[in-house]
Amino acid sequence: MLNEVEVFSLVFILVSLFALIALYKRKRFKQITSQPLSDEYKQLLFARLPIYKQLSPQLKADLEHKIVCFLHTKQFIGCDLTITDEIKVTIAAEACLLIINRSSSCYAQLKWIYVYPSVFIAKQAQRNEYGIVSTKHRHLLGESWANGKVILAWDSVESGxxxxxxxxxxxxxxxxxxxxxxxxxxxxxxxxxxxxxxxxWSQVFSEEFKALQQSLAEHKTSLIDRYGATNPAEFFAVVTELFFECPEQLAQQHAELFGLLQNYYRLDPRSWTGIE
Ligand SMILES: [Zn+2]
Known part of the structure; x- marks a missing residue:
C-alpha cells in the first residue's frame, strides 16, 4: 500500500511524463512541418497544376508550407488504385489553396483521403414516407464526411x-x-x-440561394451551377469552386457573395487567374 507521499510522487512523475511526451510531439511536428517541400514535389506541381506557377512568391511559399503539413497529417488510401506522389501532392495542393491564408489548422478533423480511379458508387440509406428503409446507390466524383474522410475519383481530380x-x-x-x-x-x-x-453571411447566401432556385425554375441560365441549388451546403461548395476558378465573373455578377468569400478565404484569386 502506497503512502500519501508516494502517491503524490507517482502522480507527479506521470503528469511530468505526459507533459514531456506532448512537448516532444509538438517539437517533432514543428520540425517536420517546417521542412521545405521537396524539389521533386515542386516539379510535379509545376507540371500538373497550372495555377501553381501563377501564384505570387509569398503565396507559393505559404501553399508549400501547408502542403507539407497536410501530407504529414493525412493518410491517403488507394481504392483499386496505387497512391503515387503525384496523387498525394496535387490533391494536397488543391485542398490547401482553400486554407492558404487562413491561420486555422490544416483540416484538423480530416484523417483519411480515399482515392478511386474513377466514379465510385456510394450506398446511402433512405427512408420512404412509410418509414421503410432502403439502400440507394449513387455514382459520385467525390464525397466529404464529417468523420475525418474525403473520397475522390482521381480522373475527376485530374480534369479539374x-x-x-x-x-x-x-x-x-x-x-x-x-x-x-x-x-x-x-x-x-x-x-x-x-x-x-x-x-x-446568412442574409447574402440565402438571397443568392433562392435566386438560383428561382432562375432554375424559370429555365434561365446562371453562372452558378444548378447543383448549388440542391441545398445551402452544396451552394457554398459550388460557389467556392467559382470563387477560385472564375473569380472575375463571380465578382462581376455576384459582388456581395464574392466579397464574403474573399473575406472568408482571405484571398483575391483575381490576382492569379486568367493566364494559360
Ligand atoms: Zn457536395
Missing part, C-alpha cells in the same frame, strides 16, 4: 486540375465541405467567429 477556369473542381468542392463541417454538420455557413459575420 487541367482546366482551372471552368468552375468545376471536385477537390475544391469536397474540401469546402470539410471547412463547412468544422462547426458540425455542413449547412453552408463555415466558422465565421462573429454574430454579425453569421448574420450577413
Amino acid at each position: 486540375m487541367a482546366n482551372f477556369h471552368d468552375g468545376q473542381n471536385v477537390v475544391l468542392h469536397e474540401f469546402a465541405h470539410q471547412l463547412d463541417q468544422e462547426n458540425g454538420n455542413a449547412n453552408g455557413a463555415p466558422l465565421l467567429y462573429t454574430k454579425d459575420g453569421y448574420r450577413i
